[in-house]
Structures are given as C-alpha cells and as structure tokens.
Amino acid sequence: MDFILVRRPAPRAQRLDACQSPSPAKDASARPTPTTLAWITDPHFDHAKLETWRDWAEELLSHQPDGLIMTGDLSEGDDVSYQLQCLAETFARPIYFVLGNHDFYGKTIGETRRRMIELCRDSDHLHYLTDTGPISLAENCVLVGDDGWGDATQGDYAGSIVRLNDFALIEDFRAADPSSWQAMLQQEGRQSAERLRQKLNSLPESVKHVLIATHVPPFREACWYEGHTTNDDWAPFFVCGAVGDVLMETAKANTDRMHTVLCGHTHHDGDAELLPNLVVHTGYSRYGTLDIESLIQVTTAGFTVPRTKTAP
Template identity: 65%
Template sequence: MLRRIESAEPTKTDASTETGTTAIEKRGGDTSRPKLAWITDPHFDHAKLETWRLWADELIAYSPDALVVTGDLSEGDDVAYQLRCMADTFDRPIYFVLGNHDFYGKSINETRRQIIDLTREVEHLHYLTDSAPISIADDAVLLGDDGWGDATVGDYANTTVRLHDFELINDFRDSPSETWQATLQREGRDSGDRLSIKLQSLPTTIKHALIATHVPPFRESCWYEGRTTDENWAPFFVCGGVGAALRKAAQANPHRMYTVLCGHTHHDGDAEILPNLIVHTGYSRYGTLDIESIIELTDDGFHVPRTFASST
C-alpha cells in the first residue's frame, strides 16, 4: 500500500502541507510492492478525444496501482479539468507535479492555490509539491516538487532564448524583463528548499526514494536529440536548486538510492549523477499520449523500463 509519512516538515507553498494518512491497496488486493505508471508532458490540450480514450485504455490495461505525472498536463483552467478527468477515469491515486505550461494564463501562486484546493476536493489527486513523502513500502517513498528552469546553469546573460512563459505567465508578463532572472532563481531556490525539507525528513530505514519533478535537475539529465543542453538553453531547462538539494541528500546518505523522474525537454535519456543518484528524463510529442514507464520496486530499487506505448 501507499501511505503518507507523518513526520515530514511542512512545505513552503502558499498553503500548508496536507496532513493525515492516505493508503491504497494494490489492485486486486495483492499485497506485494505496487507498480507505478509514469506519464510526463502529456499536453492534453493538444490531444484529440479519441487519442485520450485510447491512451486511457492502454494505461488501464497495465493495471498500475498509481499514476505519477511529471508536469505539463495542459494550460490555464484546462489543467484542473484534465486532472478531474483523470481522477474520474482512473480509480487510483494520481501523484503529480506541475510544469511551466500548467501556469499559463495565471500567476504561479494563483495556479498552485487552485490546484491545492482541487486536491482537497478530489480524493485521488495528490499534488506532490504540497505533499509530504508518500510511503510505497517499508523501505521506499515517493516525493516531489515542480522545479523550474532557474537561470543558475548556463549563460543567462547572453542567451538568445525567449520562452512563451514570459508572455503567458503573469509573474513575467506583468514585470519588467530585468526582474525575470530573479523570479526564475527564486522559484528554483524555493523548489530546492521544499525538496530538501522532505528529503531530510526521511528516516534511515528508507533505502529507495523516487523523486518526481518537471525540469531536469542537472545539465547531464537535460536531453535533446541524444545530447545534453548547451549554455544557451540551460538557464531555462535545468533546475539548479533541485539539483543541489538532490546532490546534497545523495552524498549525505550513500546507503539510499535516489531515482529521479523528470520531463520538460520532450526528449528521453538517463543520467547517473552519483552511484546512488540517477535521473530519468521522459519523452513527449505534441498530439500523442504516451506511457513513459511502468515502474516496479524490487529489493534492488526502482526499475524504470521505457514503455513508449503511444496513442496517436
């Protein structure tokens, strides 16, 4: 079963962390370790209804015990709508973080407040940025945070990249461009701080930690067409704040394996940052819906085979 660990510190969003316990039985009453379906960057607003239905049927056929979504579900108010559709369709917990597209049309705080309110209302929805670590087994947990391309890696001063974020997220659109770097850095720092609190709360009995985030936390895990990012794109495609929190935790706890799931780049790859810290970056393509992996937990840790089941 999966349940929330009570000892975690509150997170630093604009609302308090969820309290209490949650528990689910494995599908069919099996008491062995559960399996998790990983989805990243689905961009539901680009998919046709028939594509969504085929994807849902494929996903249900795998019989996962829970879903893990690493951001960019949709845009604007459609994010909440799509989360409700998922909760109605998949009768199991849905653990998710938000990506940059999910904040389009609103401010960052307004979006998070709306989604937090939604998770209080809909039982199956769990926003990991606002949640304490979730126990998957006696020695394994799931936790996460949104992350942000935080302008701490790469050459922000000379980049030629201008994201749609700056036009479509109120925090940037309503502020002069001279303030954008500070906003990016603040979001990355806050994500790293929230994640650090959760990582530090884990008891020594935890041997395996599965971390969900949207933005790759290291340059080595920021994949595009088989290569990692350059100085021009790195400021917006790497979250140095989350990377620093993960590296610190992994170095301080060599007995624990840290497995990270992320997306954002729409290109897949795996990066071993430390012997006990590996990052899996997921694939996505607009208009298709994919099942990135059916993750299983064994005594050796989380296994993340690539599924690439796509509904076109």
C-alpha cells in the first residue's frame, strides 16, 4: 500500500505564550460518528525505523478505525508536527491527541502548544484536545482531554533521587533555577486540572459516558511499573495529582456518569478502578516498537477498552 510522507516543516523563530483556555470544539456534525477508536500511547516515533512505521500503519488501517486517540509522547521538537502531518495524510480520519513531556523537548511549553494549535487549524483531521472542547462520539458519549503533567503533588519530591531529562531538555525548566522546578510542575498540573474541570462541568446531564485522554496517570493507583504501582521517588514525576483531584470530584458529583480515562507515560500497562464510575487505563510502550493499545468500541452504552496485545 502507499504511504504519504510530507516535507518536514522548517522551525519557527517566534516564541509564543502558553495557551490559557480551550477554544471551542470543531464542529463534529460534518463527519461520521466514530464507532471504533484506535488508542495509541507513547509511540516515540523518532525511535522507530521507517519500516516499523509502515508496518504499524498498515496494521492500523486494516482495522478500519473511525478515528485515532493518541495520549502523548509522539516524538520530540519539530518532529512532533511532522509526525502529526504524516498521520493526518496517511489515515485521513479524525486524530485526537494530547502531548507528553517528550513532545516539548527543545522548545518552551507555550511555544509547543501554540504550534499544535496552529497546525490543527490548518487540518481537518487533527484535534489537539488540550485546546478543544468536548467532542461528541455518540448520542450520550463525549471525548475530552488535556496533556497533564507530573506535578510534584504526590510522593516525596524533596527526597526523590529521580531527575528527568525534562529539566535539561524543556526550555522553561532549563532556563529556570532548580529551586523553582517544583512550583513550575505544580502550576502545570493546576492548569491542566482547571482546563479539564471547565470541560467536564460544561457537559449536559444527557451525557452518561465521558472518555478522558491525558498523558500522565492522574492517580498513584494508575501509575504502573512491571505490575506494581509507583513509589515515593517516582510519583512526583509520574502522577498528575491535580487532575486526579478534579476527576475524583467530578465522578463523585455525577454518579450516573461513567468516567473512562486513557493515559500513558509510564510505558507499563494496567487498569485501576478508583470508583464504580471512574476507571483509568494506562498504556504500554517500548522504544523502537509501535503498537495499538486498544480498539475502543463506542456505543450509546459507553466505551469498551479491550487490550489488543499483552506487554512482554
């Protein structure tokens, strides 16, 4: 089969501010209602060979999904835009995505998000969920999302021996004094949580099922590594506690609505039921390979999230 590759865009010189509030959702009425959504997380396309990408795309197309959901860490730097353009040209169907920490490498957080917003405005297929309002998937089912961030609210930040490459490779942190890093992480978490809160609070009572895409697990119980959940060293960087607080609050206030969360970041898979109406699915990834985490079935009865492969 043929795959369409587009020319890698030239870097932009302009440095832009962080996005503040989500813009209105693109009109979903003009496209068919998805019934199957392929979920992909942490593909790190920059680590995959071209032949691996082609095989993965061919397999994905063979399933004929109505849309794609991607929960972050697509690539790094300018390659993020390039890969999204390749995906849009190859699959020609809605691609809903959030960004992960790797996607901001080599840039500021604000600059990267602004570039994604501009890219989506020029594409009928790309939808950056952080900048998008609720999207209707079925009569009573919607999709919302936000990047999220390891926000240093869980675990022992001060005593942790963990220091991610984020601090050296994301311009905001690289240019800041290390003493301010914890406050910066917490601010990113709060902003993600507030954007999600606005979207969830805007849902009418008729919505009974909401699918929430984010990159960072919002609860320690959903932060998996080799079959176990995180410890105090890793939790500050691998859990977005502020988003978890909003999800817990919203689920408790809307007991007749099911909240299904998709996330990645840890590269290890697992499922966590926080409440009868709040479930978190964390996806698997391995550098150099490309997988389909799930082919999500969307009906008026809600979302079914079967795992397509078992992690080794």
